[in-house]
Amino acid sequence: MSRVAYVNGQYVPHAEAAVHVEDRGYQFADGVYEVIAVTRGALVDEEPHLVRLERSLSELRIAAPMGRPALRHVMREVIRRNRVADGIIYLQMTRGVAPRDHAFPAGAETSVVMTARRTRPPNPAVIRDGVKVITIPDIRWERCDIKSVALLPNCLGKQQAREAGAYEAWQVDARDGTVTEGTSTNAWIVTRDGEVVTRRADHAILNGITRIALVDIIAGQQGLKLVERPFTVEEAKNAREAFLTSTTSFVTPIVRIDGATVGDGKPGPVTKGLREAYLAHMAEEAGTA
Numbered sequence: 001m002s003r004v005a006y007v008n009g010q011y012v013p014h015a016e017a018a019v020h021v022e023d024r025g026y027q028f029a030d031g032v033y034e035v036i037a038v039t040r041g042a043l044v045d046e047e048p049h050l051v052r053l054e055r056s057l058s059e060l061r062i063a064a065p066m067g068r069p070a071l072r073h074v075m076r077e078v079i080r081r082n083r084v085a086d087g088i089i090y091l092q093m094t095r096g097v098a099p100r101d102h103a104f105p106a107g108a109e110t111s112v113v114m115t116a117r118r119t120r121p122p123n124p125a126v127i128r129d130g131v132k133v134i135t136i137p138d139i140r141w142e143r144c145d146i147k148s149v150a151l152l153p154n155c156l157g158k159q160q161a162r163e164a165g166a167y168e169a170w171q172v173d174a175r176d177g178t179v180t181e182g183t184s185t186n187a188w189i190v191t192r193d194g195e196v197v198t199r200r201a202d203h204a205i206l207n208g209i210t211r212i213a214l215v216d217i218i219a220g221q222q223g224l225k226l227v228e229r230p231f232t233v234e235e236a237k238n239a240r241e242a243f244l245t246s247t248t249s250f251v252t253p254i255v256r257i258d259g260a261t262v263g264d265g266k267p268g269p270v271t272k273g274l275r276e277a278y279l280a281h282m283a284e285e286a287g288t289a
């Protein structure tokens with residue numbers, strides 16, 4: 001099937017889609033992005049993704065390239081033209097094309113790129129058996145709340161995880177030993193007291209849209225208590241359960257941290273329950289619940 005990309009107002013064959021060599025996204029990572037899940041052709045949590053996109057743009061003082069109605073229209077068109085039923089849509093916006101100079105250019109137009117693709121259903125073994133994570137120092141900047149395309153530390157971390165046979169790397173704040181987040185996922189534990197713990201959405205992490213949905217789900221479930229606070233690697237290793245969340249991993253159980261077994265080494269009941277609840281939320285978003 002031939003794929004189509006949206007580039008600055010045009011739908012072009014994916015293989016030919018390109019931006020200028022002096023695009024500031026290319027030269028300075030001066031841009032932001034979003035990844036939104038598509039289920040049965042519907043966008044999952046579209047509204048909070050657009051809110052986060054607008055926030056990322058405004059924090060970096062990049063002009064929004066189009067209004068929300070136009071953006072919604074183009075997203076749907078990209079999904080339709082790529083015949084994506086279950087997959088993702090990727091949006092990237094950069095400060096535009098200008099002669100290379102660190103300071104903001106006058107009058108550059110925000111560049112917009114969108115692509116969409118189908119994704120495979122999650123590997124059943126990952127959900128049945130859980131995954132391993134390693135821990136690495138968090139070497140990123142102090143505005144990880146902005147969904148910037150500057151992802152080099154995240155790429156290095158993910159590669160390190162892969163080479164260690166792990167699914168993800170949890171980044172650790174060297175100052176206090178607390179886990180900030182994964183390289184492309186948020187980090188959670190369930191304590192021995194049964195509390196669900198995740199870091200509060202400060203500048204040290206990206207406030208995941210899956211995280212936000214799960215915070216809501218937990219608030220609506222009787223008998224589950226959420227505590228938003230940092231936790232250390234030691235605490236996580238001694239937790240009853242651990243899991244990670246993201247648009248593409250949903251809720252994924254973790255059974256090993258740096259080789260230490262979490263709980264009884266199997267995905268725990270709280271994680272399983274939250275995964276089910278999150279999948280139900282996705283189905284609801286698609287109008288198929």
Ligand code: PMP
Pocket residue numbers: 035154181182183184185186205206207208209210211245246247248
């Ligand atoms: N943290 C980081 C650093 C990420 O890149 C992502 C995925 N974009 C997440 C957390 C999870 O966010 P979301 O649930 O919105 O996919």
